[in-house]
Amino acid sequence: MADLLAEGVRPAALEDRQRCAELCQAGLDEVQAHRGGPLLARREVDLVATALLRPGGLQRLATDPRRRVLVGTLDGVVVGVVVARVDDVRGAPLGVVDFCYVEPGARGVGVGRAMLDEVVRWFGATGCRGADVAALPGDRAAKQFLESAGFTARAITMHRALP
Numbered sequence: 001m002a003d004l005l006a007e008g009v010r011p012a013a014l015e016d017r018q019r020c021a022e023l024c025q026a027g028l029d030e031v032q033a034h035r036g037g038p039l040l041a042r043r044e045v046d047l048v049a050t051a052l053l054r055p056g057g058l059q060r061l062a063t064d065p066r067r068r069v070l071v072g073t074l075d076g077v078v079v080g081v082v083v084a085r086v087d088d089v090r091g092a093p094l095g096v097v098d099f100c101y102v103e104p105g106a107r108g109v110g111v112g113r114a115m116l117d118e119v120v121r122w123f124g125a126t127g128c129r130g131a132d133v134a135a136l137p138g139d140r141a142a143k144q145f146l147e148s149a150g151f152t153a154r155a156i157t158m159h160r161a162l163p
Contacts, residue, residue: 005074007111009118012069012081017058019078020071024052027101034136052083068122072102072111079106082115086126095123095131116149 012020031037051057052069061083062069072080080102087094097119102112116133123131133151135142 007109007114008073009070009114012058012062012071014059016071016078020058020081021053023081023101035138036136070115070118072115074106079103080111080115082119084119086128093126093128095128097133113149
């Protein structure tokens with residue numbers, strides 16, 4: 001019988017800065033290949049990734065009480081990162097997953113699900129009534145992953161590029 005890898009989730013630590021930056025860059029590179037990816041990368045994901053890539057960025061995000069930066073691990077090795085925040089929508093708290101990425105070789109073993117589950121628990125503990133996360137059109141793997149974690153589509157954002 002093959003040895004099973006132990007997945008885990010923990011708050012990102014300062015010594016994870018370089019690894020989080022690498023994972024964010026890989027996520028930005030990967031999203032570029034999907035329909036709508038370049039716009040998403042510029043608009044939302046880039047804000048988080050830029051914050052993590054800058055010196056002191058991880059510390060600023062990790063010490064903000066309305067944000068969480070978690071890393072996912074396999075046998076103690078960081079293979080994923082999730083950045084989430086509590087937003088205020090019309091006076092009610094809403095959980096928002098800004099960035100979630102697991103390196104390709106570590107997918108399908110529960111790391112991403114463990115990170116999302118931990119973020120959703122935190123959202124619930126902070127009084128959120130719901131949680132949002134974006135998936136790109138045509139990214140079937142992301143959509144299936146999010147649906148398996150209990151997310152459903154509630155809106156489709158349409159875009160038209162202008163000359």
